[in-house]
Amino acid sequence: MTLSEAARAKIALLKSRYPERKSAVAPSLYLLQAEKGYCTPEGMEEIAEMLDLVPADVLATASFYTMLYKEPVGRKVVDVCTNLACMVNGSDALLDYISQKLNTPVNGVSPDGRCTLHHVECLGYCDRAPMVQIDFRAFGPLTFADVDELLAAEKLLPDSGPVENGVEESSLDLSGLSHLTDRKPLVNGNGGGHER
Numbered sequence: 328m329t330l331s332e333a334a335r336a337k338i339a340l341l342k343s344r345y346p347e348r349k350s351a352v353a354p355s356l357y358l359l360q361a362e363k364g365y366c367t368p369e370g371m372e373e374i375a376e377m378l379d380l381v382p383a384d385v386l387a388t389a390s391f392y393t394m395l396y397k398e399p400v401g402r403k404v405v406d407v408c409t410n411l412a413c414m415v416n417g418s419d420a421l422l423d424y425i426s427q428k429l430n431t432p433v434n435g436v437s438p439d440g441r442c443t444l445h446h447v448e449c450l451g452y453c454d455r456a457p458m459v460q461i462d463f464r465a466f467g468p469l470t471f472a473d474v475d476e477l478l479a480a481e482k483l484l485p486d487s488g489p490v491e492n493g494v495e496e497s498s499l500d501l502s503g504l505s506h507l508t509d510r511k512p513l514v515n516g517n518g519g520g521h522e523r
């Protein structure tokens with residue numbers, strides 16, 4: 328077993344909630360990501376077994392959603408949208424700037440494991456272009472000065488001290504079961520966190 332007893336109990340709860348077992352796959356994968364930092368192959372197999380599905384069913388869901396990570400990521404994930412509305416508002420330059428500030432290659436992990444930087448397609452916040460998402464929270468429109476402030480506030484800059492694991496915390500929120508813990512939601516609570 329790779330999942331904790333607590334996670335297995337939550338998956339059993341999800342299984343009992345849905346008439347279609349496949350409907351429980353996505354929230355179960357967020358629970359896996361909350362525990363392991365990403366969707367590990369062993370974890371996906373365990374979920375398939377628990378939901379009486381074949382592993383391919385679980386892998387298909389994990390592969391469809393970009394917010395479910397199939398490879399290890401940093402403690403925080405920065406997604407920079409470079410689709411049309413963001414592109415015409417300077418997202419390519421913003422992406423290069425953020426990559427330099429974080430000392431992190433695009434679609435790579437920082438040397439200290441603090442963050443992962445992703446270049447992504449439209450995130451549905453075109454009215455905030457150019458925008459970025461950090462651990463599934465949206466920020467924008469952003470100037471270079473805003474980016475400086477944001478990266479510092481989120482402790483994403485190299486040598487900015489310890490940082491919490493935003494991926495694990497926000498994944499728990501996205502599972503829909505964060506109310507079973509005693510901590511405050513990051514993604515759905517607080518009117519959207521630090522959105523601009």
Ligand code: FES
Pocket residue numbers: 408409410411412413414448449450451452453454456458
């Ligand atoms: S084009 Fe960037 S959020 Fe839609």
